[in-house]
Amino acid sequence: MLAPFQNRRHTGGMSSEQTPSEQLLRDAGLRVTAPRLAVLAALLASDAHPDAGVIAQAARARLGTLSTQSAYNVLHALVDAGLVRRIKPAGGPERYETRAGDNHHHLVCRICGAIADVDCATGETPCLTAAHDAGFAIDEAEVIYWGRCPRCLAAEAAGPAG
Numbered sequence: 001m002l003a004p005f006q007n008r009r010h011t012g013g014m015s016s017e018q019t020p021s022e023q024l025l026r027d028a029g030l031r032v033t034a035p036r037l038a039v040l041a042a043l044l045a046s047d048a049h050p051d052a053g054v055i056a057q058a059a060r061a062r063l064g065t066l067s068t069q070s071a072y073n074v075l076h077a078l079v080d081a082g083l084v085r086r087i088k089p090a091g092g093p094e095r096y097e098t099r100a101g102d103n104h105h106h107l108v109c110r111i112c113g114a115i116a117d118v119d120c121a122t123g124e125t126p127c128l129t130a131a132h133d134a135g136f137a138i139d140e141a142e143v144i145y146w147g148r149c150p151r152c153l154a155a156e157a158a159g160p161a162g
């Protein structure tokens, strides 16, 4: 299915018993299960683009028990459904986020691996025009800005710590 997913349609108002996670799963046509709810809730609570291990740990705290493999399976289902976006900066593990409906880019710190969002200038994929396409039908340009985050810059400025 290629239906573009409208990110975060649940903008308050309607008071129902459904949690944001439950609403998102239903909207995406996914079966609502406890592991999916826990993983999605853990992701919604973080803007740090956590990796699967961190997500599994947070979901486990909500559920009581959840294997890392189960967390992976849930994450893959959520990515396939367009609810979650997966990015994989070179040299690190896959990272996940719920901001999945747009074409934003990422700033990645070379030192500590911190990731921050950057809005896409044009908003649509592919936002860059290739110098030539070699006959390919291009549908995405993956942009990562590499550098040093404010914390690492501050630590550098403060000199080598003991």
Ligand SMILES: [Zn+2]
Binding pocket: 109, 110, 111, 112, 113, 114, 148, 149, 150, 151, 152, 153
């Ligand atoms: Zn850093």
Ligand SMILES: [Zn+2]
Binding pocket: 049, 097, 099, 104, 105, 106, 116, 117
């Ligand atoms: Zn992001």
